[in-house]
Amino acid sequence: AQSVTQLGSHVSVSEGALVLLRCNYSSSVPPYLFWYVQYPNQGLQLLLKYTTGATLVKGINGFEAEFKKSETSFHLTKPSAHMSDAAEYFCAVSDSDMRFGAGTRLTVKP
Amino acid sequence: DTGVSQNPRHKITKRGQNVTFRCDPISEHNRLYWYRQTLGQGPEFLTYFQNEAQLEKSRLLSDRFSAERPKGSFSTLEIQRTEQGDSAMYLCASSSGQGGANVLTFGAGSRLTVL
Numbered sequence: 001a002q003s004v005t006q007l008g009s010h011v012s013v014s015e016g017a018l019v020l021l022r023c024n025y026s027s028s029v030p031p032y033l034f035w036y037v038q039y040p041n042q043g044l045q046l047l048l049k050y051t052t053g054a055t056l057v058k059g060i061n062g063f064e065a066e067f068k069k070s071e072t073s074f075h076l077t078k079p080s081a082h083m084s085d086a087a088e089y090f091c092a093v094s095d096s097d098m099r100f101g102a103g104t105r106l107t108v109k110p
Numbered sequence: 111d112t113g114v115s116q117n118p119r120h121k122i123t124k125r126g127q128n129v130t131f132r133c134d135p136i137s138e139h140n141r142l143y144w145y146r147q148t149l150g151q152g153p154e155f156l157t158y159f160q161n162e163a164q165l166e167k168s169r170l171l172s173d174r175f176s177a178e179r180p181k182g183s184f185s186t187l188e189i190q191r192t193e194q195g196d197s198a199m200y201l202c203a204s205s206s207g208q209g210g211a212n213v214l215t216f217g218a219g220s221r222l223t224v225l
Contacts, residue, residue: 009150032210043201043216044153051211090152094210097143097166100152
C-alpha cells in the first residue's frame with residue numbers, strides 16, 4: 001500500500017532563510033507525488049507534482065521538490081522564506097487514489 | 111466554473127443525529143473523492159467515485175457512513191447516528207481522467223461538530 005511520511009510536524013524558519021520540508025514515500029509502483037498547501041480556513045491547493053520525467057519539479061510561489069528514487073524522498077524546498085509562506089504543507093502519493101501525510105506546519109519568524 | 115463547492119460549511123449536531131453533506135465538483139471532472147481531516151492531521155481517504163460508480167472505500171468508512179453520486183455529478187456523504195468521534199472537517203475533491211497523476215481540486219470543507 002502506498003503511503004507518505006512527513007518528518008517534522010512543525011518547522012520554524014526566519015524570514016529569508018531556506019525552507020526544507022521532508023517527505024518520504026512508500027509505493028509498490030512508480031509513484032506520483034504531490035505537495036499541497038493549506039492556508040488557515042482555506043482548502044488545499046496544489047503546490048507542485050511529480051509524475052514522470054525531470055526529477056526536479058518547480059511549483060508555485062518559488063517552491064520546488066526533487067524526486068529521489070534511491071532515497072524514496074520528495075523533499076520540498078524554497079531558497080528564501082516569506083511571511084506569506086506560513087501554512088500547513090502536505091505531501092501526498094497517488095496511485096488510483098491519493099494518500100496524504102500528516103502535514104508539516106511552517107512558521108516564518110520576522 | 112466556481113470550483114468545488116461544499117455545503118453546509120459548518121454543522122453542529124447532537125450525538126445520535128444524522129447529518130448529510132453535499133459536494134458539487136467541477137463540472138467536467140469525472141472523479142470525486144471524500145476525505146476526513148482532524149486537527150493537526152492530514153486528510154484521511156474515505157472513498158472515491160468515478161462517474162456514478164463508487165470504486166473504493168476505506169475501512170475508516172464504517173457502516174454508519176454512506177456516500178452516493180447518483181448521476182455522476184454532485185455527491186452526498188451521510189453519517190448516521192453521529193458520535194463525538196465523527197467531529198472533523200469533511201473534504202471533497204474532484205479530478206478529471208483516470209490515472210493517479212491527476213491533480214485533485216479541493217473544496218473548502220464541511221466542518222462537523224458533534225456535541
